[in-house]
Amino acid sequence: MRRFLCPNCNNQIHFENTQCVSCGSGLAYMPLQDQLVVLNVESAGSGGTPRPCANRDLIGCNWLCARDAQSKFCLSCLHTTKIPDTSDDERRQRWGRLERAKRRLFYALIKFGLPLAVERDKSEGALHFELLGDESHPNGNEKRVMTGHYNGRITINIDEADDAIREKKRTTLGEPYRTLIGHFRHEVAHYYWDRLIAGKDVISACRACFGDERQNYAEALKAYYINGPVSDWQQSYVSGYASAHPWEDFAETWAHYFHIVGGLETARAYGLNPQPSHPAAPVLAQLEDPYHVSDHLQLIQHWIPLTVAMNAMNRSMGISDYYPFVLSPRISEKLKFVHDLIEAQQQSIKGPPFNAE
Ligand SMILES: [Zn+2]
Ligand SMILES: [Zn+2]
Ligand SMILES: [Zn+2]
Known part of the structure; x- marks a missing residue:
């Protein structure tokens, strides 16, 4: 930012x-x-x-x-099609926290120049969000809201905006990192997979990188929740959950790419430019625009010293690591795929992607 x-x-x-x-x-x-x-x-x-x-x-x-927009909502809010009952103050506040995180997602989508509708698009598969809470009925039935993506629709359970509930889930599921912005970055990856990869030439390169997504998704997830991540997942996957299925691997890697670029933009804004620890390493000049770099290694070269410094800062305050991840060479290859995919989009668009005056 x-x-x-x-x-x-x-x-x-x-x-x-x-x-x-x-x-x-x-x-x-x-x-x-x-x-x-x-x-x-x-x-x-x-x-x-x-x-x-x-x-x-x-x-x-x-x-x-x-x-000149038709909608009375901004570019981010107009993509939200279902919201909780706003007369319930707690639910309204949770929804508000989700929209805050979502605006950061849209900020990045615009900066990357990814395809995005500027008016509400009601066509099949168009991107939209349902931000809802669980409902319990007087007859004892419960309607639970599952966070996920289906055919352009991204559903997020607003309970994720409650810090105590999210933290409980984070520890139960053994995740080092679980945030609202992380959910949005992950779920939107599934939408862009449908839009930029499904049925396109790039799908064979995607399968070579992440595996064949035609394996049964429901069974893969079921197996993941019974058995946990594959052993030694740290060598190949950015998170344990990424090992559940190639779609989840792509979504976790895409979200991670957004974390890196967003983090580097913030670092640049505040003049943070930590250098590699090796005395012989060349001095890294500050990245001008992390949303548009030609080589993904440039991002990683800058990102690693920054995360080392940030972890040290957090430890000096006695709080958990800023960046609880390790980037292996295999993960770097996957990040390269996401980088190249976004870069190809940027190059395919002649001029600005939006009608920005
Ligand atoms: Zn708005
Ligand atoms: Zn997912
Ligand atoms: Zn002022």
């Missing part, structure tokens, strides 16, 4: 702020222009100026609608 300053007073602002804590200006973000602006509440929406997202007051969404 890049760094933001209040356009009125230059105070440091977080990506999520609706207001400057220093000068009190209302703030809004224009996603296609990657610009934070002062929101003039009286004039917003009139005379062709962009309107604030209709979710601004409800859950604090600070994005603006695209200019």
Whole structure:
């Protein structure tokens, strides 16, 4: 994530702020222009100026609608088609936390230039999100919401936005890392697999890298939950769960690629540029734009010293490691596949992918 300053007073602002804590200006973000602006509440929406997202007051969404957009929602919120009962304050807050994480996902999708609809797309397989909670009925029946992806629809159980519930699941499932943004990055990978790989020439390279996805998915997952990850999974998979099925391996690797690029962008914004520990290693210049590098090794070369430094920082505060992963050569090959796939998309698009003014 890049760094933001209040356009009125230059105070440091977080990506999520609706207001400057220093000068009190209302703030809004224009996603296609990657610009934070002062929101003039009286004039917003009139005379062709962009309107604030209709979710601004409800859950604090600070994005603006695209200019001339039909939707009353911003680019991120317009992709959400089902939400929990907002009269339930706890559920509304959980949904709001999920939308916060989702805006960071959309920020990255735009920066990568991945194909994305700028108006609500109701066609078969189009990307959309259902952010819902479990329901219990008076007759004792329970309707449980399963987090996952199916044919463009990404469902996330809003209970994941409760830190205590998510932490309990994280330890039960033996995961070193479980976050809202991680869920979004993982699930959207399944959508882009359908869109960029299924039925395309690249599928044979994908199978060579991740394995044949035609093996029975339901049985593979069942076996994973009974037996756990394959032994020695650390050599080939970024997480234990990635060893469950080639689709999950791709999704975990894709999410990891997003973690790396997003982390490197943040590091650049704050001038963090740790160097490799080996005294003979060449000095690494700061990466200008991690969303557009020609060689994935450039990312990894910068990422490893950064994670070593960040882990040391966390340990100095007595908290768990920032980066509880190890990148093996095999995982690096998989990250290269994701990098090349996204780069091919960037090159196939002539000019900006969106009609950004
Ligand atoms: Zn300010
Ligand atoms: Zn919004
Ligand atoms: Zn998955």
